[in-house]
Amino acid sequence: MVYQLINQNGLCEYYNLNENPGINQRISVRKDKFAFLDDRKIEQQLISFKDDTQIHISFYLPQMHCSSCLYLLENLHKLNKGVIASKVNFTRKEATVRFNHKEVSLRQVAELLTAIGYEPYISLSDLKQARPSVNKTMIYQLGVAGFCFANIMLMSFPEYLGLESAEKSLQGVFRTLNFILSLPVLLYSALPFYESSWKSIRHKFLNIDAPIALAVIMTFIRSAYEVLSGTGAGYFDSMTGIVFFMLVGRVLQQKTYQQLSFERDYTSYFPVAVSVLKNKEEIPTALPDIKLNDTLLIHSEELIPADGILTKGKAFIDYSFVTGESLPVMKEVGEFIYAGGKQTGGTIELLVMKEVAQSYLTRLWNKDDSKATSEEKSHSFVHALGKYFTYIVFALALIGALYWYFHDSSKAWNVITTVLIVACPCALLLSNSFTNGNILTILARNKFYLRNAQAIEDIANINHIVFDKTGTLTNPHHQDIVYEGTPLTKEQEQLVSTLAAQSTHPLSKALAAYLHRNNKFEVIGFSEVKGEGIEGFVNGELVALGSKKFIKGRFTQPDQGTRVYVAIENKPFGYFSFQNHYRETLPQLVHDLRKQYDLSVISGDSNAERENLQNLMGITSTVLFEQSPADKLIYIQRLQNKKEKVMMIGDGLNDAGALKQSNVGIALTENTNNFTPASDAILEAGQLSKLSRFIQLCKANKQIVMASFILSIVYNVIGLFFALQGVLSPMIAAILMPSSSLSIILLTFGSSTLAAKWLRL
C-alpha cells in the first residue's frame, strides 16, 4: 500500500536511497484515531501558525530513522496537493508541515503521515505549547568574546614588542580601540559570571564564579584607569581571554542532547484525547476535560489515561510503560484499572473513577515536585575549593598592599589590583568545565547520557546502588520458558509452535521462537479469542493454546506467574511457564560492584524468585519484593536518612518517584527513542554491564580536576611573584594567561581521554 502511494506519485527514488527503507508497519492504525484533530480547540493548541489559507504545524515522528525518511517526508507535497511544503529537523525527529487548510484538514495530514509509516506522536504535553527553545545566548556571548579577544590580541602585539617613540600617537589609537573592544565583553559576554556570583552571594555562599566576576571587573577598572590616564596599556587582552576560554568550557559542558529529554512527566506519555461515550456516541474529548463518571472507550493499542472500573469488554493490559513487565495483564469486568497501561486486546469501556490529574500514577509523579527543585542538591566540590582560594587571595592582596603602603605607598593600589587579576581561579574553573565536557562526550559515546555535569560528581559520590528488577535486571524481550505436564513429542511440539506462529500475541511469539518451527504444517480454521487464547486444526489435529480457563473450561485458582496451557484434541497436556530472563551480564556486573557498593533490588513482583535473585545478587544485598511505587520512594528516603548516597536504576513509570528522590536516578531504556521517566541520566540497556567502569570514570574526573588545580596553583604562584613586587607587566600577564589556560585544557583533555582508554570505554 505504501509502495503504491509512493509509486503513483513518482517518488520511487525513495527505494534507491537505502537498502532497507522504511520499517514494517506492525500495527494497523484505527480508522478514526486522529478524529480528535477535527476538534477546533485541540487543533488550536497544537498548531504554531494559522491564517486564512495556511496552517503550520510541527509533528514529532519517532519512526524517522534514515535519509530515505527525509526524502519521503520532504516530498509530502507530491503525495497530497493540499500540502504546501514540509521540512524535517532530523536531530529532533520533527517535521514542520505547511498546508492549505481549505484543501486538506489537519486530521488528513496526520493520517497521510501515518499511511506512509510515520505516525505522529501527539501527547498531552504538546497541548501546553511551551516547547522550551534551546538557549543560544551563551553561543552569542562566546562569539562576541572571541571576536573581541582576537582583535585585542592583535592590537596588543605592537605594545609587547615595543613601539618607537615616533609612533606614540599610534599607541593611543591601539589603546583606545582595545578599551572600546573590551566593553562588549565586560557588559555582555561576562554576564553569566555576574549572574551566577550574584545568585550565590544572595544565598550567602561563595561560589567559584564570584572571584572570577571580581577579577574581570577589577581588571577592567585597572586597565581603563591606565589607558585613560595614559600610564599603561592595561590588561584588556588577559581579561577578554579569560572570559573567552571560560565560556568555551561552559558551552562544552552544557552540550545538550536534543533528542533526549530528562524532564518528562506523565503528560508526554498520555495521548491528547480519548473517546468518551455519551448517549452511545463516540466523542473525542481532550484529556483535561474528562470528568468523573465519564465512560471512556479505549481501543486496541491505546493508553488508559485515568483510573477507572472496567465496565465492558476484556482488558488485556500491557503495563510495560509502568512496571517494565512486558507480558500483558488480564482484567475482568468490574475490576479496577490503573492509568498508564496500554490495552492490547479489543475495545473496552471504562468508567472513570478519578480524573487524569488525580490518578494514582500522576499523583505519585507530582508528589515530590517541590523537593526535587529545592536547594538540597549538593554543591560541587569545585565551589568549595574556590572558596578557600578566594580567602587566600584576599589575604595575600591585603598583606601585599599593607607592606607596600608602608614602604612605597604609590604601589599599594597597583599591587592589590594585580594580585586580584593574576590570582583569578579561572584555571580551576577551566579544568573543571573542560574535564566535565570531555567526560560527558565519552559517556555519550557509550550510550550513557547525563543530564548535566553535576551528575558526574554525584555518580562519583554514591555508595549504595538500588536496582529495579523487572525490565532492569531482566531483559524484557526475552523469557525463559519451561514446560511442565504430560511430555510432548517432537511432532506435537511442532504442532504447537505452528499454531503459536499464527498469532501476534507476545506470548505466542515467544513460544514460537522457543520451539523453533521447522516443518511447515497447514493451519485450518484458526481462531483467536483476544485475551483468552488461540486454536486451530494443525495437520488435522485440533490444537489450543491459552489461559487456564480457555483450556480447562472453568476458572479455577489464578496462576502463579505467567503460563500458557496446551490442549491437543481437547485433551489438556500441560503448560509452558514464562519466567523472567536475567541479563547475561548481570553476574559480572554484580561481581564488579559488590566490592565497593551496597546493592539493593526492589521489585513490585511477588517473591517467587527470591532465592534465585538472592543468589545472583549475593548474600549481603537487600532484596525486597511486592514494593509499590510509593514503597520504592520511601525505601530510597530511608537510605538517604542514613546518610547514604543512593543511585537508583529503573526503567518504568513506577520507578519515577524513586528515580527523582535518589541522588542519581538512571533511567534504563532499550532504545533511546523510547520515552523514559524523568531522571539524571539515561542509559541504553545493553550498556548496563559497563556501569562500574562508568562510575570509575566519574571518579577519575575529580582526580583530574585536582591535578590540574595543583598545576594552576603553580602558575598562580609565578604570577603572584611578579604581582606582589608590583612589576607585573601586561606582557607577562599576556604570556601567563593563555599558556596556563592552554596547558590546563590539554592536561584535562588528555588525561580524561587516557582514563577512558584505560577503562576500555
Added chain:
Amino acid sequence: MSVIVVLLLASISVATLFLAAFIWSVKRGQFDDNYSPPRRILFDDTPPE
C-alpha cells in the same frame, strides 16, 4: 602611519561582518540539525528513470 589606522579599521569592520554572520547563522538555526542539510542536497528534483 595613518595608513595603519585605516587598515586597522578595515580589518575590524571585516571581522565585525563575520561576527554578524555568525550570530545570524546561529539565530537562523543553521547549527541545529547537522543531519538533514548535507543529505537534502543530494536528492534529485526529478527521480532518474
